[in-house]
Amino acid sequence: MAPRVLVSDKLSTTAVQIFKDRGVEVDYLPDLGKDKEKLLEVIGQYDGLAIRSATKVTEKLIAAATNLKVVGRAGIGVDNVDIPAASRRGIIVMNTPFGNSITTAEHAIALMFAVARQIPEANTSTHAGKWEKNRFMGVEITGKTLGLIGCGNIGSIVATRAVGLKMHVVAFDPFLSEQRAEELGVEKVELDELFARADFITLHTPLTDKTRNIINAEAIAKMKDGVRIINCARGGLVVEKDLIAGLKSGKVAGAGIDVFEVEPAEQNELFNMENVVCTPHLGASTSEAQENVALQVAEQMADYLVKGAVTNAINMPSITAEEAPRLKPFVKLAEVLGAFVGQVTEDPIKEVEILFDGSTAQMNTKALISAALAGLIRPQVADVNMVSAPIMVKERGIIVAEVKRDKSGVFDGYIKLTVKTEHMTRSIAGTCFSDGKPRFIQIKGINLDAEVGQHMLYTTNADAPGIIGLLGTVCGQNGVNIANFQLGRNRPGGDAIALLYLDAPFPEEVLAKLRAHETIDSAKRLQFDVGPA
Ligand SMILES: NC(=O)c1ccc[n+]([C@@H]2O[C@H](COP(=O)([O-])OP(=O)(O)OC[C@H]3O[C@@H](n4cnc5c(N)ncnc54)[C@H](O)[C@@H]3O)[C@@H](O)[C@H]2O)c1
Numbered sequence: 001m002a003p004r005v006l007v008s009d010k011l012s013t014t015a016v017q018i019f020k021d022r023g024v025e026v027d028y029l030p031d032l033g034k035d036k037e038k039l040l041e042v043i044g045q046y047d048g049l050a051i052r053s054a055t056k057v058t059e060k061l062i063a064a065a066t067n068l069k070v071v072g073r074a075g076i077g078v079d080n081v082d083i084p085a086a087s088r089r090g091i092i093v094m095n096t097p098f099g100n101s102i103t104t105a106e107h108a109i110a111l112m113f114a115v116a117r118q119i120p121e122a123n124t125s126t127h128a129g130k131w132e133k134n135r136f137m138g139v140e141i142t143g144k145t146l147g148l149i150g151c152g153n154i155g156s157i158v159a160t161r162a163v164g165l166k167m168h169v170v171a172f173d174p175f176l177s178e179q180r181a182e183e184l185g186v187e188k189v190e191l192d193e194l195f196a197r198a199d200f201i202t203l204h205t206p207l208t209d210k211t212r213n214i215i216n217a218e219a220i221a222k223m224k225d226g227v228r229i230i231n232c233a234r235g236g237l238v239v240e241k242d243l244i245a246g247l248k249s250g251k252v253a254g255a256g257i258d259v260f261e262v263e264p265a266e267q268n269e270l271f272n273m274e275n276v277v278c279t280p281h282l283g284a285s286t287s288e289a290q291e292n293v294a295l296q297v298a299e300q301m302a303d304y305l306v307k308g309a310v311t312n313a314i315n316m317p318s319i320t321a322e323e324a325p326r327l328k329p330f331v332k333l334a335e336v337l338g339a340f341v342g343q344v345t346e347d348p349i350k351e352v353e354i355l356f357d358g359s360t361a362q363m364n365t366k367a368l369i370s371a372a373l374a375g376l377i378r379p380q381v382a383d384v385n386m387v388s389a390p391i392m393v394k395e396r397g398i399i400v401a402e403v404k405r406d407k408s409g410v411f412d413g414y415i416k417l418t419v420k421t422e423h424m425t426r427s428i429a430g431t432c433f434s435d436g437k438p439r440f441i442q443i444k445g446i447n448l449d450a451e452v453g454q455h456m457l458y459t460t461n462a463d464a465p466g467i468i469g470l471l472g473t474v475c476g477q478n479g480v481n482i483a484n485f486q487l488g489r490n491r492p493g494g495d496a497i498a499l500l501y502l503d504a505p506f507p508e509e510v511l512a513k514l515r516a517h518e519t520i521d522s523a524k525r526l527q528f529d530v531g532p533a
């Protein structure tokens, strides 16, 4: 059945066409995002939800979205999506991080000019036939210092444009390297220095716990008299009442505000103030940017729903459409390795090490780790997937380490998973042959070559005569056919294991009888999601 996507905000209809062309059914209901109740009613029917900033993807909506696999944000900010809730439910959240950056940077520059020259007020006055030539005295931008808070995609475009306008740019961004600052022609400074030196301040950070209220009364007090502030990033970065106080006192000479604490902002004291230029969250609103983000989000969502490719996901490693088919068998391998350990380990797991040997070390190991972790915790959390597994493993305080090394044995490449609990360390290694099927090649340091089946029986036992007969007889007596039987041992008479691939589940009630046998140390029935034989 074709996947179904709901577009619940106003997107360019290019997106609709792309979904259709890629075999995805699409409902374009651009006003539905604002109707919370109706959205809750219908969301259960959809595999994908394409949004801008009007649709709020809350925990409640996610709980009702029983089929949802992907939320696609046609734009940058995902603060309208409850990402932890989506991740816990295994829903990928993706955005289009570059499609509207130029447009938004241009809007910030436009607001800076509008504020510097009071263009909106001069326009209104002129339209009214007042010709108030003496009322509007602006300031030049040339030679002024621009303080940039946040120098990522949009901030760095603003920086280069401002340098072109002959401004001196100082930037505060904890993740900006000296080298990148030099390339952009900006001076990297601390925040207080930026406040002290900037004639114009423009914000380009996401809204996080660290950036919320970054422009408050205390910050404004540190600024130059007559500073002008531009916010095209997110409402919540600027404390509006403190900005209003600064404007009233004359400390702040003007402000250009595109984003507000409460949106839609229909009433706001800022609206009545002179030298405040406001736009209704228009940063991304150009035909070029909207085409870019609609096209990108539809391609990304369709690629995921149809081919399993992951691009620009906030909560999952990327998998390109080209690598998806090659990676798929190894994703399955990583998952069954995790599933083996998850099923045989009863103590709480404290540490996990995932070793990638040879060719597997060159693959997308982030995706493979997510798959291994999903397999590992699925025995405790049934509906975990590659998106939710890393967050759940972290919540459980399990430490995850990745090791990569060059080819070290007869296999082109293999993956080895080792877990530590309070009392023991357990490991399993596996590889994929050219048939694309996963194989276990080592358990507890004992080599073997075992195909992985949906139903399996795993025993640790004495390396003694009669084991094959015992297990064969017990299976036979209970009507369970053995498809494949693998034995391994570390040395003659030492530790031994048996792994049986069965056509049906081994009866739970017979396990105790098996475990009671003097040659059997432990017996576990296992299940793997590899489909029936
Ligand atoms: N007005 C609009 O319509 C519109 C359009 C697009 C984007 N945006 C918003 O613009 C903002 C920037 O987008 P972007 O694409 O440049 O994001 P980005 O992730 O590329 O850049 C953000 C930068 O902020 C920096 N940063 C993070 N925490 C910081 C802190 N505490 N102090 C200083 N810098 C910090 C990061 O290191 C990064 O370099 C986002 O909030 C986005 O939602 C608004």
Ligand SMILES: O=C(O)[C@H](O)COP(=O)(O)O
Pocket: 052, 053, 054, 074, 075, 076, 077, 078, 100, 281, 282, 283, 284, 285
């Ligand atoms: O984060 C973004 O991309 C912007 O805030 C644009 O939001 P919009 O798509 O609702 O215009």
